[in-house]
Amino acid sequence: MIIETWVLIKRELEKWYKVPALIFSALIQPVVWITLFGNSFNPTRIISFENLTFSENMPPEVVMGIKEFFANSSNLILEQTFQGAPNYLTFLTGGVLSTLILFSSAFSGSSVIWDRRFGFLDKLLVAPIPRSSIYYAKVFSTVIKALIQCSLVFIIASLIPGGLVLAKLNITVVVVVFVSLFMLATGFACLFTAMALRMRKWETLIAVANLVNLPLLFASGALFPISFMPDWLQTIARVNPITYSADLTRTLFITGEITSNVIFDFQVLAGFSISLMILGSFVARYYGFKE
């Protein structure tokens, strides 16, 4: 089972790294989120009102006072609402990594559909291998690709000016962040690959992916703190695994410490990935490859 899965994962990865353009095109979106969205919608800069102009009649000490007030409140908000992040991009990066995982997992099923179209799947189905190895190969090749892309985005985010600033960089931070991103990716890839198993058309998959991607992104704590949201949206965000992955990742980036929050996030993600793996294997075994 493991050998067959690995053989098939290698096939997927070989097809992937043969086309570097694919790898880099997948990086464009997260980098756009960080550099363009992160800078133009940067809430701390918006609140600081650096570019306010005042009427000339206004006494200069009042103008100074107002400017100081906004600058201070901006720092206060950064400290209290953005978990004490040194800047918004540091806050955002944790969310963007989770979003990247969601977006690449959402299309994880597309190779199943292509394999079915091009007949390669038939070849796998008549080979003496467990059918769930076909499913898990798709899931884990997606996970591996997503994690490699996450590492690249992480490096890019650290390199750009005004970007990611880590409180601490130690092996624990890296391992915990990667394990939790791995769990998030596994959960989503299991879900979306299982959905694609019986699909005959690529268009269906695109429709489903587009239907869920942006709502899942906006109804999560990936871009802004969920305390910014109205109550009903907060409730939705609290059942969205991206919220937990984003929270865990950014807490570790900002504080470098494993707090009780981090442990809770970790447990939620573990529950998410394990339950979807069980569901996925069930679907693959009893439903996905039947006539």
Added chain:
Amino acid sequence: MDIVQVENLSKVFDKEIVAVDNISFHVKEGEIFGFLGPNGAGKTTTIKVLTTLLQPTNGQVNIATFDVRKKPDSVRSSIGIVPQALTLDDDLKGMTNLLLSAKLYHVPDKIAKERADELLKLVGLKDAAERDVSTYSGGMRKRLELIIGLIHNPKVLFLDEPTLGLDIQTRSVIWDYLKKLNKENGLTIFITTHYLEEADLLCDRIAIIDQGKVLIEDTPSNLKQKLGGDTIEISVDDNVKAKELISEFSSVEKIDTVGQKLRIKTKKGDEVLPLILEICKANKINVKTVALSKPSLDEVFLEYTGKSLRDTGAGYSDKAAMQRLWKAR
């Protein structure tokens, strides 16, 4: 020993579309067995059941002694498949495709490499092995597909319309490979086709299937013989006298006047024809035209299915056949 045993096999889709209707046949070890029928006859459905891609609705199918229902993995290890549609991975090299398949069939790496080289040489793809399959021509793809089906040294090779859409040269090359593999390695081959010449040339035995039923199963020459031998058509200037003279021959079975011509049925057309010409000449009967036709599988097919394979385009308008084709995917 019968390596493929099919007893009362039926396959019904959606409880109403009968794709395969209670068929039985056996394939002996080491023979080339042809499964012949028009489009939508149930050939592909049958091969999919035999190769474990579809579950039988009814009946018993054993491949290399294993039941397809109970031991699908053992069946899968014993068979090689060359499907109708291409199943190669275009983005990978020919060699990578071949070795990937070897891995899936648990062939040890060293043996896989040796066999891969040997098979690539056999089908003349040695030089193209390190190229991506996307650069291959149709014939090259089919040849690669063929050796992928052989990489794990199967007991039975299933080929579903292996030469569909190939030019005549490539077709005959593939026939040669198949014959060679059958002769030298004793490989049992199960082939579906709707090219009659292919069946005639290759197969030790054939079964004709139409509308989900096996109509007849025999060797090609027996089937042709059952049609009653050769036909000689001759036009002469004196039909009455010629008919009288020709009917004297003991080997002539039947003689009719069809329009201006005489149609003579005989078992030994080759031998009778010169005698006829001689006797006509001796009796000063002027022979204008003469034609000898041997029975072909085409005529056999026509005899059993009531339609010629050549005009089975009509089969496409048959809704049930369409549905069968679609469902079998």
